[in-house]
Structure formats: C-alpha cells, structure tokens
Amino acid sequence: MSHLAILPFLLPIISGLLLMLPPLQNSIQRQRIFSVASGVVLVIASAWLLAVTAEQGTQLYALGNWQAPYGIVLVVDPLASLLLLLTSILCLAVLMYACAGEDQTGMYYHTLILLLxxxxxxxxxxxxxxxxxxCFEILLIASYALLIHGGGKQKTQxxxxxxxxNLVGSSIFLFALGMLYATLGTLNIADMARRLHQLPSDDLILVQAAGMMLLIVFGLKSAMLPLHFWLARTYSSASAPVAAMFAIMTKVGIYSIFRVHTVIFGEHAGELANMAQSWLWPIALLTLALGSIGALASANLRLLTxxxxxxxxGTLLIGAALGRADASAAAFYYLLHTTLVSAAMFLIADLVARQRGKAGDRFVAARCMRQRDLLGGLYFIAAIAMVGMPPLSGFIGKALLLQAAQTFAEMVWIWPVLLxxxxxxxxxxxxAGTTLFWRVSGQCNGEGDKAASIxxxxxxxxxxxxxLLTLFAGPITDYARQAADVLHDPALSVDALLPSLSLGAE
Known part of the structure; x- marks a missing residue:
C-alpha cells in the first residue's frame, strides 16, 4: 500500500500546524516562504498521484490497514486525483497572492488556508x-475564520x-447519516451501493428520504437554487484571496452530488435509481437563469464574479441532471475551467479596486488606474474564458455539455438556457469592462497602489x-471521460473498492 495517496490530505495539515510553532510563527517572511514551498510540494504530489492513478487505476489507502468497509479508506480514483491537482494549483496561487500583504490583516492566515x-x-x-x-466540518471551520479575516462590519454580517x-446543513447531514446507517448498517459509499439491492421494501422510503436530505445538504454547499442566496454576499464580502479559495468550495458540493447520487443512487440502484434527477433538472436550469440575471444586476465586479x-x-448541475457518463465528463472538464477562472477574476477585482480609489470595483466612473493596460489585459482574458468564448477552455466546456444533450427534449431545454x-x-x-477601464474621471497621474509582482x-x-486546458483538451477530456466511466460503472466504483468482500464471495 503506497503512502502517496494520503499526502494531499496529510501534507497541508502538517504544514499548517508547523506554521503555528516557533521559529516560523515569529517571522512573516518565514511563514510565506514555508507556505508557498508547501504549496509547490502539494502541487507536485498531486500531479504525481494523478499520473499514478492514470497508469495503475484507482488507489486505495486503508488507515491502520483496516480494510473496507470496516475501516477508514481513502479512495483516489481518476475524478478525485483530478480535483486534488485542481485544489493544489488554486492553493498555491492564493498563497502567493496573499504574500503581498493580505496575510498580515489577521492571524494564522497561511495555517487556515492549508487546513481548508x-x-x-x-x-x-x-x-x-x-x-x-x-472533512466538511474541517473546511467549514477554517472558512469561518477566513471569512472574517481582517474584520469589518460587512464581513461579520x-x-x-x-x-x-452551514450549522443547519451539518445538522441535516447528521440526521441523514443516522437514517442511512440505521437502515443499511454501513456508511461506506461502495458498501452502501451494494447493500441497497438487499434492502427490504419497508426501508426504501427511509433511504429515499435520507438521500434527498443529502441532496439538500450538498445543494446548500454548492449554492444551487433555492439555497444559493448566501453565496453572492458571502463571496463578495470576503477578502480577495479568500474568495478565490472559496471558488473550490461550491465544487465540493457538486462533487458530492455526483459521487453519492451516481454511485449509491445512480441507474443501478433498483427502485431508487436516479431519484434525484427529476429534481436536478429544474433546479439546474433555474440556478443558471437566476445567476445570469444576478450577473446583469451586479453593482460591482466582485458581486458579478x-x-x-x-x-x-447551474451549468455543472446540468451534467448531473443528464446522468450519463458523457455528460459527467463534460461537467468535470468545465469544473476545472470555471474554478480557476473564477478565482482569477476575484483577484483581478481586488487589484482593480485598489487602484480606483474610493470607487473601488463599483461600476461607476473613477480615477484612472495606475496599471490600467495590464489589469485590462488580464480582465479581458478572464472575461473571455468565463463567458465561454473561443478559443479558451470555457468554450470547449460548454460545447461538450451542449453535445451531451442527445434527445430532442434535452436539447430544447438545455441549449436555449445555456446559450x-x-x-x-x-x-x-x-x-463591467467598459465602465472600469474606459470611464475615467480626471487625468492618469499614476496614483493608486501598484500591484506586486507576486x-x-x-x-x-x-x-x-x-x-493549457484548450491546448491539451484531447488528453484532458479523455481523462475526464475515464473519471466519468469509473463513477458510472459499478464494477469500478463499487466492486473494485471492496476487495475483502469480493475475496470472501469467491
């Protein structure tokens, strides 16, 4: 059993704790060097793990060598390895950006980011x-502290x-887990999928209720309609690097929907097969529509982002609603793209706000920015990618999702709303770009904070x-399809994860 599989979890914990001890705690420069170095090592470890997974298949790590379904098992399949690398790259960028001074607005910034x-x-x-x-609670506790990092009335509210x-969501999560354990006798995802076929008909309604409660919890984490109302205010009030890091947190909810409602309650779940699909269809389309209207009504760049x-x-939920491997693969590719671009736009909004004086990033006329051409170029690239225009990765992601709509009914609903x-x-x-970069009051006299090189x-x-996602779209989409195939195939997502039970059956 290789210990490589536990590194993406263990490394940030150890690094975060070491940052709280002398001599690192006493020097902000040492903290910065150590945290960025940890981010680099985390990227290398995640990339290495992805390569191993691509070559050898799903990696299992049984803590204490207690095998599934009785012990704690980490499962690094193609989807997990892809998202681990995504998180590592995002973490490195956020740590680098904060080294320009954001990490001095409060205590334990680098530790909290690494624990998140x-x-x-x-x-x-x-x-x-x-x-x-x-793990939800670990990331939520860190996010609570990060959200209020630096203080302020708006952040506090x-x-x-x-x-x-999130406390309400955690309570619902626990109720759902209790109901599932009472009826199935296990909480191991693969074992739950196996035991679902042996469940007495009298218990089906309890499992179905618990499954829908999990959908509510994951919907709250991912900000799907009507549980989305917290996101815009929360993300726009957080500091820029924190908001950028939060871009991955909604994807944890999306990932959980894919994992639970494909492996456990997917097409092979008997009477409970695809029980969330009828709900995901309208939710996905309405979330997409409402988010678009909110973007048009946004008063500043952070709120727009x-x-x-x-x-x-909403776009990712369309892939979940379709419930097929090709749609899931398209969603996974789009997930990589949107997380990175959204994070970049939050950071750009911060630099724009710093150079526009009291106007900040609001869509009003303001003084000329000191680095208008540089920031305008970065904004242009981010905007092109974010809306899905060619030749960047957003176009490919949306094209793949449109292609995944196969029937006439699917096309009628998905194509118009998405386009x-x-x-x-x-x-x-x-x-936003026209107002921020062209509506200038006064002369460009070089005022404002200049962005640091880092x-x-x-x-x-x-x-x-x-x-890069565009340039290597072929191999990346192939790997995303492999991840989707593993998720949708019980032989790979269930049987392969319970080797002890399989050997016992033989």
Whole structure:
C-alpha cells in the first residue's frame, strides 16, 4: 500500500500546524516562504498521484490497514486525483497572492488556508459518508475564520449568516447519516451501493428520504437554487484571496452530488435509481437563469464574479441532471475551467479596486488606474474564458455539455438556457469592462497602489491554465471521460473498492 495517496490530505495539515510553532510563527517572511514551498510540494504530489492513478487505476489507502468497509479508506480514483491537482494549483496561487500583504490583516492566515485545503482534499478522497461529514466540518471551520479575516462590519454580517446556514446543513447531514446507517448498517459509499439491492421494501422510503436530505445538504454547499442566496454576499464580502479559495468550495458540493447520487443512487440502484434527477433538472436550469440575471444586476465586479459562480453551479448541475457518463465528463472538464477562472477574476477585482480609489470595483466612473493596460489585459482574458468564448477552455466546456444533450427534449431545454445565459454573461462582463477601464474621471497621474509582482504572477498562473486546458483538451477530456466511466460503472466504483468482500464471495 503506497503512502502517496494520503499526502494531499496529510501534507497541508502538517504544514499548517508547523506554521503555528516557533521559529516560523515569529517571522512573516518565514511563514510565506514555508507556505508557498508547501504549496509547490502539494502541487507536485498531486500531479504525481494523478499520473499514478492514470497508469495503475484507482488507489486505495486503508488507515491502520483496516480494510473496507470496516475501516477508514481513502479512495483516489481518476475524478478525485483530478480535483486534488485542481485544489493544489488554486492553493498555491492564493498563497502567493496573499504574500503581498493580505496575510498580515489577521492571524494564522497561511495555517487556515492549508487546513481548508486539507478539508477539501479529504472530502474528495474519502470513501465513506461519515468522513465526508468530518472533512466538511474541517473546511467549514477554517472558512469561518477566513471569512472574517481582517474584520469589518460587512464581513461579520456575512460570516454570521454563513455560519448559521452551514450549522443547519451539518445538522441535516447528521440526521441523514443516522437514517442511512440505521437502515443499511454501513456508511461506506461502495458498501452502501451494494447493500441497497438487499434492502427490504419497508426501508426504501427511509433511504429515499435520507438521500434527498443529502441532496439538500450538498445543494446548500454548492449554492444551487433555492439555497444559493448566501453565496453572492458571502463571496463578495470576503477578502480577495479568500474568495478565490472559496471558488473550490461550491465544487465540493457538486462533487458530492455526483459521487453519492451516481454511485449509491445512480441507474443501478433498483427502485431508487436516479431519484434525484427529476429534481436536478429544474433546479439546474433555474440556478443558471437566476445567476445570469444576478450577473446583469451586479453593482460591482466582485458581486458579478460571485453571480458567475452561481451560473457555473447551474451549468455543472446540468451534467448531473443528464446522468450519463458523457455528460459527467463534460461537467468535470468545465469544473476545472470555471474554478480557476473564477478565482482569477476575484483577484483581478481586488487589484482593480485598489487602484480606483474610493470607487473601488463599483461600476461607476473613477480615477484612472495606475496599471490600467495590464489589469485590462488580464480582465479581458478572464472575461473571455468565463463567458465561454473561443478559443479558451470555457468554450470547449460548454460545447461538450451542449453535445451531451442527445434527445430532442434535452436539447430544447438545455441549449436555449445555456446559450442565453452565456449571452447575459457577455453583456454583464462587457458592461463591467467598459465602465472600469474606459470611464475615467480626471487625468492618469499614476496614483493608486501598484500591484506586486507576486500578485500578478498568481493571477497569470490561474489564467494560464485556461489556454493549457484548450491546448491539451484531447488528453484532458479523455481523462475526464475515464473519471466519468469509473463513477458510472459499478464494477469500478463499487466492486473494485471492496476487495475483502469480493475475496470472501469467491
């Protein structure tokens, strides 16, 4: 059993704890060097794990060598390895950006970011629902502190609402886990899928209720309609690197929907097969539509970016609603794209706000920015990618989702909503760019804070991933399809994860 599989979870925890000890705690420069170095090592470990998974298949790591379904097992399949690398790249960029001074606005910034990453990575790797709950709590506790990092009335109000909603979600999660364990006798995801076929008909209604409760919990985490109302205010009030890091958190909810409602309650679940699909269809389309309207109505760039995150949630839910491997593969590719581009746009909004004086990133006339050409170029690339225009990765992701709609009914519902939402995004981002970079009051006299080189480098790192996703679209989409095939095939997502039971059956 290789210990490589546990590194993406263990490394950020150990690094975060070491940052709280002398001599690192006493020097902000040492903290920065150590945290960025940890981010680089995390990217290398995640990339290495992805290569191993691509070559050898799903990696299992049984903690304490207690085998599934009785022990705690980490499962690194193609989907998990892809998302681990995504999280690692995002973490590195956020840590780099914060080194320009954001990490001095409060205590333990680097530690909290690394603990948040540990929770996210653990959620992607865990093989059972109880440890998914545990990882949710780890990332949520870190996010509570990060959201209020630096203080301020607006952050405090947004943090209070965020904490209350997630406490409610955690309570529902626990009730659902209790119902599932009482009826199925296990919380291991693969074992639950196996035992679902042996369930007495009298218990089906309890499992169905618990499954729908999980959909509510994951819907709250992913900000799907009507549980989306917290996201725009929360993300727009957070500091820029924190908002950028939060771009991955809605994807944890989306991932959980794919994992639970495909492996456990997918097409092979007998009487409970695809029980969430009839709900996901209208929710996905309405989330997409409402996010687009919110983008048009946004008063500043951070709020616009937050609403575009809601648009991306609706787009990803379309892939979940279709419930086929090709649609899931398209959603996974689009997930990579939208997470990185949304994070970059939050960072760009921060630099724009710093150079426009009291106007901030609001869509009003303001003084000329000191680095208008540089920031305008970065904004243009991010906007093109975000709305899905060629030749960047957003276009490929949306094209794959449109292609996944096979029947006439699917095309009638998906194509108009997705294309009109893209049009609304073009209008909103075009208006934003025109106002921010062209409506200038007074002369350009070089005032305002100049962006640090490491901040620009962090944004370039995130934006460079979009053309790379386009340039290597072939192998990346092939790997995404492999991830989707593993998710949808019980022989790979269930039987292969329970070797002890399989050997016993033989």
């Amino acid at each position: 990453v540990a929770g996210v990575n653990g959620a992607f790797m865990t093989g059972d629902l109880f440890n998914l709950f545990v 947004a943090s209070l609402h965020y904490v209350i909603l 937050a609403n575009m995150v809601i648009v991306s949630v 009109i939402a893209s049009l609304f995004g073009i209008i909103a981002l075009s208006r 901040q620009i480098l962090a944004i370039v790192l995130l934006l460079a991933c979009s053309p």
